Amino acid sequence: MGQSGKSRHQKRARAQAQQRNLEAYAAQPHSFVFTRGRAGRSVRQLSLDLRRVVEPLTASRLQVRKKNSLKDCVAVAGPLGVTHFLILSKTDTSVYFKLMRLPGGPTLTFQVNKYTLVRDVVSSLRRHRMHEQQFAHPPLLVLNSFGPHGMHVKLMATMFQNLFPSINVHKVNLNTIKRCLLINYNPDSQELDFRHYSIKVVPVGASRGMKKLLQEKFPNMSRLQDISELLATGAGLSESEAEPDGEHNVTELPQAIAGRGNMRAQQSAVRLTEIGPRMTLQLMKIQEGVGAGNVLFHSFVHKTEEELQAILAAKEEKLRLKAQRREKQAEDVLRKRERREANKPLLLTLLAFGALGRAVLRSHSMSAAEKLRVALLVAAGVAVHASSYVPYLVLRVLNVAARQRWLARCPSFADEAQAVRALELGPYLGFQVTRGLVPLAMCIHPLLYMAVVPSLGCPACRAGRDLRDQRPGQDQPLPALASPEARPSLLLSTGPCDSDKAG
Template identity: 45%
Template sequence: IMARGHGAKRKKRRTHVRDESAEEAAAPRSLILRRGKSVAQPVVDLIANMRVVMEPYTARRLQERSKTKLRDLLAVTGPLGVTHLMAFSQTDLGVNARFIRVPRGPTLTMRVTQYTLAADVARMSRHPMVAMQHHLMHSPLVVLNNFTCKEYTGGDHVLPIVAAMFQNMFPTVNVQKVKLNDCRRVVLFSYDIERDCIHFRHYMVNASPAGLTKTVKKVIRAKIPDLHKFADISDYVLKGNVSESEYEDGEDSRVVLPQDYVGRGNRQSHQSAIRLQEIGPRMCLQLLKIEEGVCDGPVIYNRFVNKTPEEIAEMRRAYAEKQASKATRRAIQEENVKRKTAKTMESKKRRRGQKEGAESAPAGDAADEEYHSSGTDDDEWFRREVGSQPEQIK
């Protein structure tokens, strides 16, 4: 390793913590974890892919333990500012995913009927793309499709709850202040009424100047194409008859950019073609149950059990009584703890006062008392041994 030469400049590394803006402080944060011991490696990879999707407001390198209790995780969500939990588990019937809004709920339990990892999506793509770190600096845009369909027969309140859960997992977008360069990814939740499931997709946003052929697009790219076979660049641009298929940009994908966007030629007030390229993962989710609380409380919806309004009212009443009893027991426990703490402090204070009183007694009085007691003992010994009173020395 060569030493830094005399007079060489030292590069300043920014080590101070950057202050969060108001938007970042209000952004929802999530924890994505696995529950249970019997979780296969593909499910672990799916969890890692979902952490990439939820960047940057998630714990990407979270090391959870199989012995960690849910109540322990809920205890740290408040100090960490976590608003959502996404828990994946695996049973003999399949893979389940729970979407939890903390601290008061609701909880959505879903069955992951099908899933495809990001690596498999890239393997199927002709021109695969991988989300880099600069793509993950901002949260993706969330798009909800078909969550207001009137053909749904599970209840008028079910789909709005599901849509609100998915929408609130991502930061809100202020259309007046948003920067186009921050919009690099899109997350899609689409409800399929025929299969009664929710399709999840993750895309990357690409833009290119509209109305250009493939050859012109290659020229404006950073990587210069091989032109050694052509005497002039016009021969390369105008070679052959350009077919209509080479103008790949459809009319519905062309927009006029209000701001500059990443990529060559994407300038403000110019027309560009917007494309979405899937980067994975994919999931097909089937709603099983909705609970009012955090993995607890009255069941709002159950895919396999239908209850009458009277049964729902009775369930709510029993849950309210249970919560009231729990609150009463908690208040009694807190009162007992306060009483025992006060008693312990009073005992310590009393012992401390006795010790200080013993230490503050005058040393002369103690010496005189010891002298007189010692003298009395000596006189008694003299009378017992000699048989007469000792003479008093004046």
Template identity: 55%
Template sequence: MGKKQGRNKKKSRLMKATNQNNFVRGPHTFVFQRGTVGKNVQQLVLDTRRIMEPFTSTGLRARKKNVLKDFISVAGPLGVSHLLTFSKTQTSVNMRVIRLPKGPTITFRVQQYCLIRDVVSQLKRPNMYASQFQNPPLLVLNNFNKDAMHMKLMATMFQNMFPSINVHTVKLNRIRRCVLLNYDPETNMIDLRHYSIKVVPAGMSRSVKKLLKTKVPNLSRYTDVSEYFTNAGALSESEPEQDGPHNEINLPQSIGSRGNMAAEKSAIRLVEIGPRIQFQLVKIEEGVCSGDIIYHQYVKKSEEEIAATKLAREKKTSAKERRRNQQKMNVLKKKELKEKHKEKSLEGMQMKNEQQEENMDDDESEEVSKAVNVDDEDEDDAEYYRQEVGEEPEQGLFQKRTQLKRKKQHESEGNLKRFKGRKKKSVPPSHRDKRTIGIARPPTHKASFKVKKSRSASKSSRKGRR
């Protein structure tokens, strides 16, 4: 029997299951660039992915060959609900927010932007760590409460890009970041800011806050601990006081940082971690980058022009549908022709096999008829022998002759088959002509070798001559 699971283990498993369900249900976003953009825009894409974490793909790679349809086809199985694309033209940087699968599409023009590295480099004490990106940020919208249709569409689009929060069940430890979208009605600009939330206990001096931290302060200068708390220099800080009634609240829950207990007063501080983006609305259109334009910031059309553009778009879509149907019909015709050709080829192969079998049967019948004719010849020879001689022929006299004939026939057929594949040796034309005409061939020169004699052999030959 295995050990019983403890209460903490069961609780952690339950929390993991609920977090996984929330992750699956939450809205997911793809952030990528379209076309050729510079290094700064590429870095802006990566910084925007940091804002959308963890409900985005941080390792997504968009190649030049990829089309928007590729991302839309992949988005359905992966549960992606929004696409956020960046593109660059000669005049400006554009940003598109697309709601899947049926739209709408909102196009913005990026006026200014500042990357994370630029924002963090200006901070004296940056508050950025890895665990704060494990949970989605808190969205805050400012000045989006107008009755205009395009303002409502923008507000709902931004709200649906981030997961909703239930005020009664939310845990404050999970809210570590904040995204602020501020609309300026005078300039029609939208400012995006990304902050890290820091909670500090309020109503305490600087020395007490140091004690609450993990590091123990240096008390060697003091004779008593009370001097450390009553020191006038410790009560006044060099930095201006950031806390006040505008950011001090009584916490409904206890937070993991030191000194922030439930029902105690704490101060909430926002530390900017970037990026900063300032953009302006250009147009809103139905569908996924293809549909009627609902709102345009610069171009205003009359009802007749809108009807004409709508009619032209319908004609274009109908022509596209006709071409698609024609292509489907062509594909079906090609398949039918291919099947018919396949059936004809199979019938031809079957007929060829039947003809080969018939030819084989004819050859066998011819061989049988030849054997019958040979037997008839043997019987005629035996009858002639009886009439002329008046006696019965000896047993096997004419059978041996027929066997010899068959043997010779088989040998001749075998020799023909054996020498059929061999090539005849070709004789050079010069030699062939000389043989036929009778001209004598040129004498072949034999190689002559001279053997050197030794000195003793040469002396003996001279003596013999003498």
């Protein structure tokens, strides 16, 4: 029995949905988190904790070797669709955190004033709530106090927002929000508080005993007379099992959330539990590009307008010299290539003629006249090539030397007329004329072969040369008959002679 059409449609719809999911995943921001230099054990552990924060849109098992440079990481990040680098480094004085946007920047450099690892945060909690299902989706980013405090603050907020995928508040599934990343900016100290929380939603309006029963945790009821005492007062429960809820964390759910009692349009409390890591950051500087570029902002170094103009002028001069060196290198490569291409026909001709002369001299089947004819042909070919290529090469060298002298005198010219008068047109015009005479050797070669080699000449000249070379008294070959009718007359005319000879 054949396969039904419904299953084919289901497979097609499933494949299309999978393709859409792959495209949506590729469009989301991805990141690399790693350390540079001699970071130490604690900073390396901090980088691993940061990977847990930005999961799942990061390389969880990324390994960067000491010999790998930043350019290697950038080259690998392009094909993988990585958009951000989070780099931790350590010096003798402090720990630094760099946030880079690929491929064109900018780069934000922070000083890590304080940090606490995940294991330290979890060990300080009485009850921690952290499981692997929480890291199946990116965290919810919350930015606080990023107001109108300058363009550098706005750029910081934009960089942190682009680090995580955007959320559509009308279509978001609340079951995918299991974590929260809070970044708070303090305008007075200009520091950032980096906090990572786990989100838990519980229903409100029920006693502690009812919550226990909903969670399938049965308390000790040996001291109770009736079940109503448990539901009414929550007797037998410790005070640490109850968390104070109020207006600050109670909200009405727009959709049902996984968990007992979290129904749509019902009151529930949102509780946060810190799971680490914890950092206190301070912005140091903002640079263009990836790790290198103009400093757009610096917290401690402030330059005047004149100093900025001088720095920009120095950088422009450096870029100009670099472009000039590249242009000169390109010209040198082109000139060397033209020189090789120009010398190649002459060298190949000399090599071919040399091999031909050697073969002729070692040949024992050729007469002296034939060897002399071949030697004449070789000498004529070399002379033709030398007469066309030698002037071209000499005048080309003279033209290049004249151009270099003119370029050396270029800064001293007062105006364009003086520069035009200083041009040496003789070597240039001679070079252009000889440049057109170079292909002349190829045109003369066929005529040279026809004049020297008899087998390449015209038929009439070859027949006349054969008649002149024939010795007197030698039997002449019979001319070719034009038609079969001439053969009988020829036989009749030769018959008597044969009979006389026979008689």
